[in-house]
Amino acid sequence: MIRARMLATAMLFNGNDLLMMKRSMTRTLNPGMWAAVGGHLEPEELNDPRTACLREIYEETGLAEHEIHDLHLQYILLRLNQNEVRQQFIYTARTARRDILQTDEGVLHWIPLDQVLNRKIPFIFHSLLEHYFTHGPTAHIWVGSAGFDHESRPVVQWAPLIDPMAL
Template structure:
């Protein structure tokens, strides 16, 4: 039997830099690794991941919605991790300021774009960052599913999300 975990995350840019958190060693998920800001959806947010994303941004950085431009859903990641189906909604946006609060969840750093992939990042998020930094913002949402290649190597399969009723 699988449990589910719903998460919303934000890739926040300021100029050429991405805001990343070096997660505290006391965190349950991915302690000590690098991640974007975000967190679990509350029950009342299950149909509104953007609200979760904005709440988590504010809680973890002190940035309000008015200080973020072009916050758009870019990716939905789906994977199985230890009998849990994880679905993560990834937004990207740009901040109008660089000064952010610090929380006990980890330490926030502005990382230059060309250095982002040199951090210890969870596998599926690393693949997402590779994809985003190579492709850039798309007019559609990408769905990434964790799986394996024909040679049994871990990979993420990317599909452009579309509405077949609009064709």
């Protein structure tokens, strides 16, 4: 049976740094790896990933909505993990301050952008960061679907999400 899981994630920038979490070794998913702030959507948030993103930011950093600037949806990632389709909404934003809380989910660090990709990062998030650093922020949303190429290597295919009614 295929199940579905929805997640909301925030790539938070301050100056030339990205806020990243080195996940606790006790975490089930990607222990010890570097990730962005985020988590699962609660049942009442299923139609509102932005609200889930803001909740996760506050829970994991202590940053309130008024301290987050230019929050916008930049990516939607789709992937199959065993028998679960995961749909992840990735937002980008700038923060008004750098001082943040620490939680038991991992340790938060401001990482200079030129050092971000040197971290041990899950494949799909590494691919997203490479794409973002190449294309930068855009007015449209990117959709990425994870799969394998003809040589069975993992790959993410990117396409802009276009509203056909706007054409």
